[in-house]
Each structure stands twice: as C-alpha cells, then as structure tokens.
Amino acid sequence: MGQVRRLWRGDSGMVPIVLGLAILVVYFQMRNSVFLSAGNVTNLFVQATVFILLGMAEIWLLLLGDIDLSVGYTMGVGAAITVILVDHQFHWPWYAAFAVTLLATTGIATLQGLIVIFFRLPSFIVTLAGLLFWEGMLINLVDHQGIGGSISNENKILYNLVNGNFTTVFTWIFMVVVVLFMAQSMVRADQRRRASGLVTRARMVLFFKIGALAVAGIVLALLFNANRGTFIVLQGMPYAIPIDFAVLAAGSVILTKTKAGRYIYAIGGNSEAARRSGINVNRYRLLAFALTGLTTGIASLLYASRLGGISDNIDSSLVLYAVASAVIGGTSLFGGRGKMIHAVIGGIVIATIYNGMALISIGPATQYMAIALVLLAAVTIDSIARRGSTTN
Amino acid sequence: MTNNPGPSGSMASNSGPASPGDPGLSTSLLSLRGISKNFGAVQAVENINLDIFPGQVTALMGDNGAGKSVLIKTISGIWAPSSGQMFWKGQEVHIHTPRDSEHLGIATVYQDLALCDNLDIVQNMFLGHEKTKVGLLDEIKMELTTKQTLADLSVSTVKSVRQLVGSLSGGQRQAIAVARAVMRDSQLVIMDEPTAALGVSQTAQVLSLIKRLAERGIAVLVISHNLNDVFQVADRAAVMYLGSLVSSGPISNYDTSSAVELITTGESSRVPPTIVAS
Numbered sequence A: 001m002g003q004v005r006r007l008w009r010g011d012s013g014m015v016p017i018v019l020g021l022a023i024l025v026v027y028f029q030m031r032n033s034v035f036l037s038a039g040n041v042t043n044l045f046v047q048a049t050v051f052i053l054l055g056m057a058e059i060w061l062l063l064l065g066d067i068d069l070s071v072g073y074t075m076g077v078g079a080a081i082t083v084i085l086v087d088h089q090f091h092w093p094w095y096a097a098f099a100v101t102l103l104a105t106t107g108i109a110t111l112q113g114l115i116v117i118f119f120r121l122p123s124f125i126v127t128l129a130g131l132l133f134w135e136g137m138l139i140n141l142v143d144h145q146g147i148g149g150s151i152s153n154e155n156k157i158l159y160n161l162v163n164g165n166f167t168t169v170f171t172w173i174f175m176v177v178v179v180l181f182m183a184q185s186m187v188r189a190d191q192r193r194r195a196s197g198l199v200t201r202a203r204m205v206l207f208f209k210i211g212a213l214a215v216a217g218i219v220l221a222l223l224f225n226a227n228r229g230t231f232i233v234l235q236g237m238p239y240a241i242p243i244d245f246a247v248l249a250a251g252s253v254i255l256t257k258t259k260a261g262r263y264i265y266a267i268g269g270n271s272e273a274a275r276r277s278g279i280n281v282n283r284y285r286l287l288a289f290a291l292t293g294l295t296t297g298i299a300s301l302l303y304a305s306r307l308g309g310i311s312d313n314i315d316s317s318l319v320l321y322a323v324a325s326a327v328i329g330g331t332s333l334f335g336g337r338g339k340m341i342h343a344v345i346g347g348i349v350i351a352t353i354y355n356g357m358a359l360i361s362i363g364p365a366t367q368y369m370a371i372a373l374v375l376l377a378a379v380t381i382d383s384i385a386r387r388g389s390t391t392n
Numbered sequence B: 001m002t003n004n005p006g007p008s009g010s011m012a013s014n015s016g017p018a019s020p021g022d023p024g025l026s027t028s029l030l031s032l033r034g035i036s037k038n039f040g041a042v043q044a045v046e047n048i049n050l051d052i053f054p055g056q057v058t059a060l061m062g063d064n065g066a067g068k069s070v071l072i073k074t075i076s077g078i079w080a081p082s083s084g085q086m087f088w089k090g091q092e093v094h095i096h097t098p099r100d101s102e103h104l105g106i107a108t109v110y111q112d113l114a115l116c117d118n119l120d121i122v123q124n125m126f127l128g129h130e131k132t133k134v135g136l137l138d139e140i141k142m143e144l145t146t147k148q149t150l151a152d153l154s155v156s157t158v159k160s161v162r163q164l165v166g167s168l169s170g171g172q173r174q175a176i177a178v179a180r181a182v183m184r185d186s187q188l189v190i191m192d193e194p195t196a197a198l199g200v201s202q203t204a205q206v207l208s209l210i211k212r213l214a215e216r217g218i219a220v221l222v223i224s225h226n227l228n229d230v231f232q233v234a235d236r237a238a239v240m241y242l243g244s245l246v247s248s249g250p251i252s253n254y255d256t257s258s259a260v261e262l263i264t265t266g267e268s269s270r271v272p273p274t275i276v277a278s
C-alpha cells in the first residue's frame, strides 16, 4: 500500500479524476458494450482532441491566474483563415496556410495580452471583449468568402488531420519509439540522481511506471490497429493523436524544464516575489498569451478538419470546454498549479461523458448537466486544495 | 564581531551630502548620504545618512511607520530614492530595480519573505537564477547546491528540499529566505523583521543564522522591533523616528532604556550627543 501511495506522490491531484474516469468507463461499458470497442474508443479520442488542445491553450494563462475567454472564437477565426487560404480561390499550399493560421491566432492572443499588460486590465474583461470581437470577425470572414454561412474544406491534407490514419506499421513504430524514449529518459534521470547521491524513489516505482507505460502503448496500438470499418478496412492511429501528443510533450517540456516555464509558475504563485527575484514579469505574461494563441492555432487546424470546413455559427460553449478540460484535470483557476496533462485527462472526461451518454441514448440536455456537475466538483476540489495549499 | 568597528561615532554619517574625504566612505560597504523617499506628498524617509560595514550586523530600529521598510526597499531597488546618493565601496551607485541591487551583491529578505508557496525549496532558492544545461534546467545541480547551502547554515529542520515552500513553518520559511540570500554570494544581506512572526526556538535559530552570516564577513542590516534580539546580535545600531535617522553608532553606546527613548521620542539624554543627529 505504501508503494502504491508513493507512486501517486506528486501526481496526487489527478487521483480523484482518474478514478472518476474509470468509474464512468465501467458504467458506460456495462450499459452498452459498444463503448469500449476499438472504433468507439478511437472516435472518443478524436472527439476529445479539440477539448484537449483548447484546454492546453488555456493552461498557459490559468497558471498565471489569468484566463482567455476568447479561445473558442480565436480558434474559429483561425479555422476560417485556414479554410479560406487552402480553398480553390486562393490555392495556398497547406503548409503556408497552416503557418499563417498559427501566426494569426498567436497574434490575436498576443494583442490581447498587450492590452491586458499595458493598460493593466483584467484578462477576464479584455478577452471577454475579444470573444465578441472575434465572433464578429468570424462571421465577417465566413460571410464574405462563403455561401450560406459556411465554407467547406476541399483540401485533402486538412481533411486528413482528423480523418486520416497512419498505417498499422507506423502506429506500432510510433508507440515503440515513444515508450522507449520516455522509459530511457526516466531511467537516465533516475541514474543521474543516484549518481549525485540525491534521494530517489524506490527502483520498483520506476519499473512499475515503465511497465505501465509499455502496457498503455501496446493497448493503444492494438486498439488503433484493430479494424473498425464496417464495409471497408479502417485501421491505424488517427493523425490527430500524435498531434495532441506533440503539443503535450512540447508544452510539458517548456513548463517543467525551462526557465520560462518556471517563471510562469512563479508569477502565478506570487508575482511580487517573482518580480523581486528579478524576473521580468510582463515579458513572461506576454509569452504565456502568445503560447495560448499558438496552441489555439493548432486547435484551429484540427477543428476545421473535424467540421469539414468552417461555419459562421460555431459552438459558443467551446471556451467553457477549454476551461473545463483544464480544471477537471486538476489545473487551478487561482494560478500557480497545473500541468499540460490535466487538459488531456479533462478533455477525455468530457468526451467520455458526451460519447457514453449518446451511446446509451441520453440526450444533450442531460449531457450538459452531467458535465456541469463534473466541472463543479473539480472547482470545489481545486478550492479545497488551495486552502490546504500544500499539495502539488 | 567587533574586529572591524569602523568610525566609532556617527558624526561622519550625519554630516550631510558626501564630500571628498568623507571618512565613512573609505571603510563602509554601503553608505547612504541624504537619501529621501516620498510618495506624493507623504515624506516617508528623509535625509538619511548611514554607513554599513562588512562583517557587522547593523540593527535598524524604529516605531511602526518610522520608515524602516521604505528605507530598505529603497536600498534594494524596489523603487528609486527621490533624492540623495548611495555609495558602494566608496563608488556612487544608482539602484533603480531589484536587479541593480542584486548585481552589486545586495540580497533582501523582505518582511513578507516573497517566496512562492507553489514552488519547492530548490525552485525558490534559485528563482530568477536557475542553473541550466543546454538550455534546460539543471535540477540536480540546483538541488545539490541547495542542500549544501542549507547544511552550511546548519538549517537542519527541513525534511526534503523538494517540499513545497507553502508547507513549511514560519521559521523554516525565514531560513529558506535567508539561505537564498546567502547562496547568491551576497555581500550585504538585508532582513526586514526576520523574527517578528516566530516562536522562541525559531527566533534563536534565525539569530544564530544572522551571527553566522556576519562571521563570514557579510554585512547584515536587520530591522527589528525586539530589543532583546537587537542587543543579542547587533554590532551597530541605527534608530529611525518619523522618517529621519535620529541616531546611529556602535551598539555599546546604547542600552535598552536609551534605545526605547530614541525609538519613542526621537531623542535621548543618555546617548552621547555626537551620536544624536541634530
């Protein structure tokens, strides 16, 4: 038992939600055995993609105790830009269109950050204005370029981001490489600590983690590689998965292994202490806004792919799912506490509720209320943890 | 530590703007000459002349609102002085930001400590000064240095240097804040009311920490309300009253009752007149 508890140390904030997710999965599986089928789980991951990416976008700012309420419509504007640029009228190659999209969303968020910092306004208000402004911009863009309030995507690469799959061989290679790389870096970190005479966790914990990682990789590869088509053979890992993974990995490295990441936590924990330590607080706040914009841009591409284009009437709750993903996963609304992986867990929880409830024929009304309750529970846990304020 | 007493009285430090041959400047680490700081119409600190010497603990005393915190924040670059000059090892310096004071070798432990509760001890110790290796944080090096620094200062009460600072006791937090100042190879460590929030044994720990700093040749400027503490650790004393420095000199010139008089009324008949500013 002691070993198991030690395993969770440092990640203890995620225990309740992972348990909650496990209960949801068991429940949905019992009600409808399709739930855990390869096809449905793969679909669930793809459904979760936009929540996950927007959640990760939001975490940059949540860590500072700031928020971006405009991510939903910033993503909409980004999606519109991509779809318009790769459209037959402009014929831009996909990479140029994607690059301009990322630049545009990064620019939007940076602009909002500049306003927040320069005029010393609450990010809440500035990005609320942004929410309306970029909704207007989205409607303008779409109505100017499209017919009947939408533009459909004709670009194969953009379409494939969400709908395309890797070959089964590549799927295996990807999983093996990722697992080996992570295992190797965990072992090396452990060895370096041992060599320096620093306290390390029990070896068993390390082996257990690597084992869990390997099992997860094998299960995912088997799952993605199972044939999920009905009439044609459909198998392999969706492109969306490594995209999520790459953003998760890059974001986590920035947050945990670079000065910039350290300063984002410090500013969120105590910005005056950060300032007195000589940290240029405004520079790192602006960087966080820019990273929110960049991550939102990546979400734009997957969103356009998933919608098959862009409409002038996108879901207005997207920003709420972004914040909910982050907070459900365990990121604090009060700043200073959170991890990129939280958005992945939170996004999967939200997608699980939608997916599972739809499978057992529970309508959207109840789905909304269920997500609301999960969010409320997560915020309550966050607030209690903050009062305790000793756990990570 | 009294092996480097500096000028015996404070005539020099009360002699107004710096002049060539000012004796305070030749031996002091930091000298303030005519330092004032006002917030709009509020004159928080006025015409301060003070010398701080290496290897000595200077106690800065004064009633609530006397301007002690404002004075040390001016020295540490939280804001620039409204007027006056500062000399570091005899050279005039201009301190406008926390970085400026830090580059000189001044480390400040603020009354509110300015630690990040959401970061662990190592992360707090190196905040703003992280060690990196190929652009990435070198956690092992930072952790080893932290452990070494805490051991050097005989801070033995923390269980793990990877504990979040939010989980530490008041005395432990104070120790971390001090250790952090020492680790930077600071030549002047300023502490604002380091024992105010502490119990008896924790206070004793912090006082012995202060003594150890001075033994290493570091200049210490410590604000304290507690006269017991002051007479226990200080080599020199300075008293502020309503924004002015009314007296400064070796601790042997003072006793508890004259210190109380100076703090509460701004003057004392029992301190030699050369020590009391006009």
Ligand SMILES: Nc1ncnc2c1ncn2[C@@H]1O[C@H](COP(=O)(O)OP(=O)(O)O)[C@@H](O)[C@H]1O
Binding pocket: B039, B042, B043, B044, B062, B063, B064, B065, B066, B067, B068, B069, B070, B071
């Ligand atoms: N940031 C500030 N703005 C305006 N007035 C201030 C500020 N900081 C301190 N003061 C004023 O300066 C005076 C001295 O305060 P302070 O240095 O904090 O006293 P203490 O000696 O108790 O540390 C007080 O009257 C206080 O109200």
Ligand SMILES: [Mg+2]
Binding pocket: B068, B069, B111, B192
């Ligand atoms: Mg004070």
